Amino acid sequence: MIKVSVVGAKGRMGSHVVDAVNGANDMELALTLDAGDDLTLITPDNTDVVVEFTVPSVSLGNVLALIAQGVDVVVGTTGWNDEKLAQVRQAIAEGPKPETQKVFIAPNFAISAVLADYFAAKAAKYFESAEVIELHHPTKVDAPSGTAIHTAQAIGAARKAAGLGDMPDATETDGGSRGQVIDGVHVHAVRLRGLNAHEEILLGNAGEQLTIRADSFDRGSFMPGVLLATRKLATDAPAGLTIGLDQFLDL
Ligand SMILES: NC(=O)C1=CN([C@@H]2O[C@H](COP(=O)(O)OP(=O)(O)OC[C@H]3O[C@@H](n4cnc5c(N)ncnc54)[C@H](O)[C@@H]3O)[C@@H](O)[C@H]2O)C=CC1
Numbered sequence: 168m169i170k171v172s173v174v175g176a177k178g179r180m181g182s183h184v185v186d187a188v189n190g191a192n193d194m195e196l197a198l199t200l201d202a203g204d205d206l207t208l209i210t211p212d213n214t215d216v217v218v219e220f221t222v223p224s225v226s227l228g229n230v231l232a233l234i235a236q237g238v239d240v241v242v243g244t245t246g247w248n249d250e251k252l253a254q255v256r257q258a259i260a261e262g263p264k265p266e267t268q269k270v271f272i273a274p275n276f277a278i279s280a281v282l283a284d285y286f287a288a289k290a291a292k293y294f295e296s297a298e299v300i301e302l303h304h305p306t307k308v309d310a311p312s313g314t315a316i317h318t319a320q321a322i323g324a325a326r327k328a329a330g331l332g333d334m335p336d337a338t339e340t341d342g343g344s345r346g347q348v349i350d351g352v353h354v355h356a357v358r359l360r361g362l363n364a365h366e367e368i369l370l371g372n373a374g375e376q377l378t379i380r381a382d383s384f385d386r387g388s389f390m391p392g393v394l395l396a397t398r399k400l401a402t403d404a405p406a407g408l409t410i411g412l413d414q415f416l417d418l
Pocket residue numbers: 174175176177178179180181200201202203204220221222223225229242243244245246273274275276277309313389
């Protein structure tokens with residue numbers, strides 16, 4: 168049995184993870200922690216894998232504390248950047264298990280979103296223009312979404328590798344309506360009561376458009392991916408930091 172602890176267990180995602188672990192016949196729920204709880208209660212004796220879904224402002228601190236505890240971590244919290252990721256890699260190298268510690272971070276655990284990212288990266292070099300629209304519930308604290316940032320980065324990398332230049336855009340006066348530019352890709356965020364998590368990727372050429380859309384209508388859509396990652400970390404995932412559920416799929 169895989170002993171799984173959950174950090175952020177009282178949250179929208181954390182509570183779904185608790186239910187998913189309790190429903191998995193190869194897992195047992197160890198500790199459920201939330202804000203103010205002592206992370207040093209989690210040890211390799213009581214936990215094989217921690218699943219962390221908290222808030223962007225605290226996730227790095229949580230992950231560093233859990234690395235110091237010598238436990239492997241699946242991270243769903245967003246808000247990551249290169250500087251924070253470098254701190255995670257350094258903490259692993261200087262931690263108690265530098266050769267075996269595993270940390271996995273994914274901006275999105277839903278297969279629809281992972282495939283949308285993959286398809287967008289494949290399509291990007293064939294289109295003059297590409298923009299990303301993410302749409303979420305109005306209780307989300309970060310914008311743009313980690314998924315949209317990851318998608319924009321993938322499109323930007325594919326365009327750079329193909330030698331594509333800047334996208335056409337004659338905008339001279341922008342009051343903010345063109346969104347945030349990430350690796351040359353404009354990203355737009357919608358917050359609307361009634362939505363959960365959605366992303367639309369628009370790719371355009373003269374006379375044609377390709378639209379790639381992923382919808383997570385409820386948070387259950389993320390759970391198969393969370394359980395997959397948890398099982399991978401408990402078995403044959405590589406040591407060190409792994410980023411993106413696509414790394415665990417045969418895409
Ligand atoms: N990777 C993915 O597939 C998904 C990622 N997310 C991300 O997960 C994060 C959480 O989203 P939600 O669950 O909707 O948020 P939420 O606000 O419902 O839950 C966050 C939980 O973390 C707790 N918390 C706050 N500070 C803490 C600390 N220092 N230590 C432990 N717990 C602490 C809060 O009390 C709360 O229970 C966000 O960053 C969101 O973008 C959300 C859905 C899917």
